Amino acid sequence: MRRLFTLRRGRRLPTYQREEEVAGLRAAGRFNAQVLDFVRPYVREGAATGRLDRLAQEYIRDHGHVPACLGYNGYPCTLCTSVNDVVCHGIPGNQRLRSGDIVNIDCSTYVNGWYGDSSETFLIGDVSPEARRITQAAFDAMWIGIRSLTPYCSVIDIGRAIHRLGLQRGFGIVENFQGHGIGRMFHQDPGIPHVPLRKSKRDVLYPGVCFTIEPMLNAGGAETAPVDDDGWTVRTADGSLSAQFEHQILMTEAGPEVLTLTKSGPREGHVF
């Protein structure tokens, strides 16, 4: 009943259901998570973000794969490293991480024809209670979004769940940047807003749809400033801290399968 209804109402989205397609996606997600596990020990006080980027690029190439962000719309690096008030797309460079910083490391890879994409926010040294709270909220927002998923649910269910959490904790949820479908292409339909948008109602997550959930939460307002002069860096409009986590998910008949679980990173329920 539900299936007929949703298939009739739903917009056509790319789906990957054949065994070799699912295997390709799983391998890409697994490798992408492996890169985050590889850089994790280097993400600490004193490390320059550009060094993390070089290490990640070398690791990806050594394994015979391709950094997906490098050259994407002219983006100059392998990772995005977004420190403190940077919401997303921070460009790695000479900046050294300092005690008290929070930094999101976003990695995307191209693995035998399939894209992988995930990110984590790291706490550097002794951080303020607010930095810890915003990081926790972004992590919990991602997981509440994942737990809202059932086969044939609508994309709007994700935004509803995340929006409710943001309101409860008094944090802004960025609306200008969204999650996305992913697979043979880096970014494809459906867009995954982290707030409930009416137009996502028609996007049905039937088995075989692969996408990211990557909420950005701000300690202050949801607004972002105009892009920096470097053409990429996005900051909060009010200078407040921003945190983000991202997983790549494949919807299956049995429910959501998280493709980018790390071995050494925070698991669902983690307390920062």
Ligand code: MF3
């Ligand atoms: N990894 C980002 C995402 O989650 C994409 C960054 S695009 C780049 O979709 F060009 F800035 F790398």
Ligand code: CO
């Ligand atoms: Co993404």
